[in-house]
Amino acid sequence: MSTTPALFISAPSSGSGKTSVTAAIARSHARRGERVRVFKTGPDFLDPSILERASGHPVYQLDLFMGGFTHCQALLASAAREADLILVEGVMGLFDGDPSSADLAATFGLPVVCVIDASSMAQTFAALATGLAGFRRDLRHLGVIANRVGSAAHARMVGEGLPDELPLIAALPREPRLTLPERHLGLVQAIEQPGLDALLDAWADAWDAALRPGLTLRPHPIEDVAEEAPRPLLAGRRIAIARDAAFGFIYPANIDLLRAMGAELAFFSPLRHEPLPDCDALWLPGGYPELYADKLGAHPTLAAALAAHVAAGKPLLAECGGMLALLDELVDVAGDRHRMAGLLPGRAHVRHRLAALGLQAIDWPEGPLRGHTYHYSTLETPLTAIATATNPNGGKAAEALYQQGPLRATYVHHYFPSNPEAVAAFFLGTDGHA
Structure with missing residues (x-):
């Protein structure tokens, strides 16, 4: 059994800022010299290209349909053997799809943090956050992240009403300059963004400034398993x-x-x-x-x-x-x-x-x-x-x-x-x- 701090980053919906927050956390820890391994829930090629640049390591898929339980378990175990921090970015909203991000987090007992776009709400933020946290009892929520807040006063309002067991981990300000370009299939690939590293550092700076005291990522137990090695069927090809x-x-x-x-x-x-x-x-x-x-x-x-x-x-x-x-x-x-x-x-x-x-x-x-x-x-x-x-x-x-x-x-x-x-x-x- 390996133990490594781990965090599952989800949201109520697509477009809430999961990728930018995950990338910010990854870059923040990686530039301190920590070994960060990031996974993406479900099929995706574009978000992983950004997360790979942020963490400095290839980003693998965790998908219970495409890969199955044993394959996903082996990928997590491999990461846990060498990483100081494991991050998993969810797909769509926390409970969307079958299997959903919630299914994956529950399967492996990964602690969840939801990123909520607070740009058009105030105290309702707490209602949405507590609703997400209480919808399924088999999930463990560490807290919530407010994204795109307009001011310090706005950040205080969105935190009002949150219970002690669901703290506001960070309130990230709305900053149009810190957005990624998109096209018809999603984010523009990392290979096509010459200024990406500077943007990732700016995201990490914003995360470090917004992070509130009290977030503790305890070592998470991950069963130390490995998949059976495939036969060398393509040797010589x-x-x-x-x-x-x-x-x-x-x-x-x-x-x-x-x-x-x-x-x-x-x-x-x-x-x-x-x-x-x-x-x-x-x-x-x-x-x-x-x-x-x-x-x-x-x-x-x-x-x-x-x-x-x-x-x-x-x-x-x-x-x-x-x-x-x-x-x-x-x-x-x-x-x-x-x-x-x-x-x-x-x-x-x-x-x-x-x-x-x-x-x-x-x-x-x-x-x-x-x-x-x-x-x-x-x-x-x-x-x-x-x-x-x-x-x-x-x-x-x-x-x-x-x-x-x-x-x-x-x-x-x-x-x-x-x-x-x-x-x-x-x-x-x-x-x-x-």
Whole structure:
């Protein structure tokens, strides 16, 4: 059993400031020389990129649907063995979704702090805070954080009525200069923000100034477990992975798994017009090809190299943005048309409104996998799906899986640890042998 101070940071809703507060706490402790490990609840690529920069360490997902209890427990245990502080940022509101942030916090007994946007309330703040704290008896709340307060007097008002057992931990002032830029999928990626470190330091300064005396993070017991090591099914295989601002939606756990199964990974940047590395298989993850379509289209060798890769019968997995990059055409939100790689028949249109969002379970020919979908584009293709995903919460999102020779494409962002053997079988090729 390991014991490490831990904190689960949630909120009544999205947009309350969970990410900025979590990042502020992480940077505050990290710059004191402490080892901070941060997790993000549920599927997300954008918030973790900010939290990774704040903490100086990769941010992993804790998701009871995608990864399961044992996987999440092993990730927490690994962090506890080396960290001075563990932070977990929740998703949406504390009780939203199935499984919810509350389910995850209760499962592992993590103490909860809620961030509440106080900008449009005064004494009602206490009613909301005590309601959140009392809604489920299996959660332990350490206190509450008021975000976007207008003045010291406002901070006093929001603290009125809070019981002793639910103290106001901090009252952070409203400061428009300390906000992160956003776009259609959420926060702008860390890699695209040259001034991010200065902003994170400013957040940490604001947190240190706002923190009130009395917050005690006691060592939290975490069972010292480890997952069974995967078999080296990909030993001797070289997998190329696109990774840059256009293809940045990559779970660290996916990379860890591929390496643990023996694969050699070769990263390259299509945006920098780097050539496709010599490889046995290729992964084009999601990202923002619609923002860089002209630059991708100007790559002098990529389209031909991708075509040759597929013609040689080598596996290629294209997820969401990676799939869009392989189409005949991509129409951006302004209506401008961009020629893409032309390996998949069809075109995609980027819309102003969200097209799909939700957890996904999908049956590959090699076995079932789990993941999620989140995109603003719609796809037109003559291809027939070989499988269709389901949403565990009964939502409308149900993504198709397309196969054309060794090329497999879908809007689903897969979580590889949900079925390592299926992932390995695909990257080995259709005959299942290296």
